[in-house]
Amino acid sequence: MRSLGDRTVDLLVIGGGIVGAGIARDAALRGLSVALVEQHDLASGTSSRPTRLIHGGLRYLELFDFGLVRSDMRERETLLRIAPHLVFPLAFLMPLYRRSPFYRLKLRVGMFLYDLLSLDKSLPKRRRLGRAETLAAEPNLDPDGLGGAWRFYDAQVPFVERLVVANALDAAAHGAVILNHARATGYLRDGGLVTGASVHDAIAGSAIEVRARFTVNATGPWLDQTLAPLRPGLPPLLRLTKGTHLVVPRATEHAHVLFATRDRRLFFVLPWNGYTIVGTTDTDYRGDPEAVEASAEDVDYLRAEAARAFPHASFERIHFTWSGVRALVREEGVAEGDVSRKHMLYDHRREGVDGVLSVVGGKITAYRSIAEEVTDLVARRLGSAARSRTSELPLPHAEDPAASTGDEALCPHAATTRADVERAVQGEWAITLGDVLLRRTATGLAACQGLDRIETIAELVGRLLGWDPAQRTAEIAAYRGEIAPMRRFSTP
Ligand SMILES: Cc1cc2nc3c(=O)[nH]c(=O)nc-3n(C[C@H](O)[C@H](O)[C@H](O)COP(=O)(O)OP(=O)(O)OC[C@H]3O[C@@H](n4cnc5c(N)ncnc54)[C@H](O)[C@@H]3O)c2cc1C
Numbered sequence: 183m184r185s186l187g188d189r190t191v192d193l194l195v196i197g198g199g200i201v202g203a204g205i206a207r208d209a210a211l212r213g214l215s216v217a218l219v220e221q222h223d224l225a226s227g228t229s230s231r232p233t234r235l236i237h238g239g240l241r242y243l244e245l246f247d248f249g250l251v252r253s254d255m256r257e258r259e260t261l262l263r264i265a266p267h268l269v270f271p272l273a274f275l276m277p278l279y280r281r282s283p284f285y286r287l288k289l290r291v292g293m294f295l296y297d298l299l300s301l302d303k304s305l306p307k308r309r310r311l312g313r314a315e316t317l318a319a320e321p322n323l324d325p326d327g328l329g330g331a332w333r334f335y336d337a338q339v340p341f342v343e344r345l346v347v348a349n350a351l352d353a354a355a356h357g358a359v360i361l362n363h364a365r366a367t368g369y370l371r372d373g374g375l376v377t378g379a380s381v382h383d384a385i386a387g388s389a390i391e392v393r394a395r396f397t398v399n400a401t402g403p404w405l406d407q408t409l410a411p412l413r414p415g416l417p418p419l420l421r422l423t424k425g426t427h428l429v430v431p432r433a434t435e436h437a438h439v440l441f442a443t444r445d446r447r448l449f450f451v452l453p454w455n456g457y458t459i460v461g462t463t464d465t466d467y468r469g470d471p472e473a474v475e476a477s478a479e480d481v482d483y484l485r486a487e488a489a490r491a492f493p494h495a496s497f498e499r500i501h502f503t504w505s506g507v508r509a510l511v512r513e514e515g516v517a518e519g520d521v522s523r524k525h526m527l528y529d530h531r532r533e534g535v536d537g538v539l540s541v542v543g544g545k546i547t548a549y550r551s552i553a554e555e556v557t558d559l560v561a562r563r564l565g566s567a568a569r570s571r572t573s574e575l576p577l578p579h580a581e582d583p584a585a586s587t588g589d590e591a592l593c594p595h596a597a598t599t600r601a602d603v604e605r606a607v608q609g610e611w612a613i614t615l616g617d618v619l620l621r622r623t624a625t626g627l628a629a630c631q632g633l634d635r636i637e638t639i640a641e642l643v644g645r646l647l648g649w650d651p652a653q654r655t656a657e658i659a660a661y662r663g664e665i666a667p668m669r670r671f672s673t674p
Contacts, residue, residue: 183383186359186392191215192564194378194394196366196408199229200342200546202400203349204553204572210356211575212561212568217392218350218358219381221365221404223617225346227471228402229546230621231506233427233450233461236261236269236337236547238299240276240439241448242523243292248299250524254547255300258337261550262304265577268345271305272338272452275320276439277491280327293332305335320436322492338437340454342546343621347610348577355578362611369397369411369538376412376530376538385613396560399540403471403507412535419511419528419542422471423518426480426505427461428671433488433495434458442487447519451488455627457501460488464518467507475667476503501629502668511543525552527559592642593635595628600642607646615661618643631665 193209195202198220206218220226236258238251261269276293278286293308309332316331317323339345350360366379370391378393401408406418438451452459463480481503488497510521525544530536539559544552554570561568589599606612606622619626619639626632632639636658644654 183361183364183381183386183388183390186217186361187390189215190378190393190395191217191359192395192566193217193560194219194392194397195400196379196397197227197400197402197404198224198346198350198360198362199227199400199402200225200346200349200549201402201541201544201552202398203346203353204549205398205400205541205556206353206358206360207349207356208550208553208557208570208572209560210353210358211571212557212566213356214557214561214564214566214568216353216358217394218353218360219364219366219379219392220360220362221384223362223614223621224350224360224611225343225621226616227404228506228509229346230343231425231427231474231504232342232546233425233452233459234339234342234454235272235450235452236339238296238336238547239523239545240292240296241519243295245520245522247522247524248295250522251296252299253551254545255303257547257551258300258305259303260573261339261547262337264550264573264575265339265345265348265580267580268341268348268577269337269339271335272437274334274336274437274439275311275316276332276334277316277320277323278329278331280329289332293334296334305337308332308334320434320438322434322495324491324493336437338452338454339546341624341627345546345577347622348579351578351610352575360611362617363613366408374534375536395537396563397538398556398560399538400556403509405509405540405542409540412530412538413533416533417512419526419540421510421512421514421521422467423508423510423521424465424467424474424505425462425508426476426484426503427459428476428481428484428488428497428503429454429457429459429501430488430497431499431501432456432458433492433497438491440487440491442483443490444483444487449484449487451491455624457629460484460497464508466518471507474505474507476505476671478671480505481671499673500671502631502665502672503670504668509543527556529559592639593625593628593630593632595630595634596623596625596632598623598625603639603642604646607643612643613647615640615643615657616664619661620664626665631669633662636661 192214195218238255363384370378528540
C-alpha cells in the first residue's frame with residue numbers, strides 16, 4: 183500500500199478475478215506499471231464458482247454463436263499450452279437416446295461443426311460409440327432406449343483459483359503491485375478524467391489513493407455497483423444469472439453432457455478432484471452477488487436429473503455445493519440460457535468520462551484473449567507499442583508444478599502440506615484461512631473442506647501471521663462462516 187501512495191501507475195485494475203488478474207499479467211509483461219486491487223481475495227468472486235470447463239461450448243452452436251465457439255476453442259488450445267499444469271484434456275460422452283430423426287441429425291451436425299471449428303486442435307476428434315461400447319465405458323448410464331454416444335474432447339481447469347493466482351504471480355514477477363482485501367471505494371476524478379481510485383485496505387483498516395493514468399474495471403457481477411458513481415441514473419450494463427453445482431461422491435467414470443428431462447436444458451456430470459460435479463442451473467438473479475447460494479429447488483433439480491441419467495449411481499449424499507453469478511452483457515426478452523456469453527469492452531468516453539474502461543461479461547475460457555484486447559486498448563491510450571506475449575509465455579510453474587512432495591498431508595482428504603501453506607502465506611498474498619484453504623490449496627475443496635483438521639491448520643497459519651489465540655478462534659469462525667453457504671445441503 184505504501185509503495186503506491188506516492189506515485190502514479192500506468193494502469194489500475196479493479197477486481198482480482200480471472201479477467202483482472204489476466205489483464206494485470208498482460209500489462210506487466212508489456213512493461214507497464216500496474217496495480218491491482220481486489221476487495222476480498224483473488225478469485226473469491228465468480229471465478230471460483232464455474233463449471234470449471236475450458237470449452238467452446240457445444241450449446242452455443244444452437245445460438246449460432248460460431249465466432250464465439252471458434253475463438254474459445256482457439257483459446258482452449260492456447261491454455262493447454264501455456265498452463266499444462268492447470269488445464270487438462272477431458273473426454274466427454276453425450277449419450278444418445280431414441281428420439282426423432284431431426285434431433286439425431288441436429289446432434290450429428292453439432293458434433294461435426296464443433297470439430298470443424300477446432301480443426302487445428304491437438305485434442306482427439308469426435309467419435310460415435312455404439313450401445314455396447316457406451317455401456318462398457320459408462321455402466322451407470324440408463325440403458326433403456328440408449329442407442330450409443332458421441333465421444334468428444336474439451337478441457338477442464340479443476341482448480342481455476344490457481345489459474346488466477348498464477349496470473350497474479352506472473353504479474354507481480356514483472357513488477358505489478360497486487361493488493362487483496364483492498365476495496366476500491368470511489369474514483370479519483372479530474373473533471374471528466376478518472377485518475378485512479380480510493381482504496382480501503384480491510385486488513386490494515388486504512389485508506390489510500392491509487393493514482394493511475396488509466397483504470398480498468400474488471401469487477402464481474404459487481405460491475406454495475408462499482409460503476410454507480412460514474413453512471414448515475416443510467417441503465418445497468420449487466421444481466422445476472424445464477425448457476426449452482428453439487429459436489430457428490432464419485433458417481434461416473436466419464437464426463438457427460440446431458441439434456442434435462444424437465445426443461446430440455448443441457449447440464450453436465452463431471453469427474454472432479456476425486457468427486458463428481460453436477461451442474462449447472464441458470465436462473466435470473468437480482469440479489470447481491472456476495473450473497474449467492476444454492477436453493478432447495480436448485481439441489482432437487484440437479485439431483486433428480488442426474489439420478490434419472492444414471493439410475494445405478496447415487497446422488498443422495500452431497501459433500502457441498504457452490505453457486506456463482508454470471509455477469510452477462512444485458513439482453514432482455516430472451517431466456518437466461520439464450521443470453522450470449524460474449525464479452526464487451528465498455529469505454530466510458532461515450533458518457534463523457536475518460537481514462538476508464540469496463541469489461542462486461544466473458545468466460546474463463548476467453549480470459550486471456552479478453553485481457554489481450556483490453557491491454558491493447560490501454561497500451562494505445564498510453565502511447566505504448568508493446569505487444570502481448572501471454573499466448574507464448576507459460577504461466578508460473580508450468581514446467582515445474584509446485585507440488586510439494588515428501589511432506590506429511592495436513593488433512594486426510596487433501597494432499598496439502600505444511601510447505602504449501604507456507605508458500606501461500608509467504609509468497610501468494612494469503613491472509614485468511616479461506617484464502618489458504620479455498621484459493622491457494624485445494625484443502626477447502628475436499629469433502630471435509632479442511633474442517634477435520636481446522637485447529638492444526640489455523641495454528642500453522644496463525645504462527646506465520648502472528649495470530650494470538652483470540653484471533654485464531656475468530657479466524658476459524660470466519661472460515662466456518664465463509665463456507666456455511668456451501669455446506670447448507672451437505673450430508674454426513
Ligand atoms: C455457474 C457458472 C458456471 C460457469 N462455467 C464456466 C465454465 O465452465 N467455463 C468458462 O469458461 N466460464 C464459466 N463461467 C463464467 C466464468 O466463471 C466468469 O465469466 C469469470 O469467472 C468472470 O471472471 P471475472 O474476473 O470477470 O469476475 P469475478 O471472478 O467475479 O471477479 C471480479 C472481482 O472483482 C472484485 N470486486 C468487486 N468490486 C470490487 C471493488 N469495489 N474493489 C475491488 N474489487 C472488487 C470481486 O470481489 C471479484 O473477485 C461460469 C460462470 C458461472 C456463474
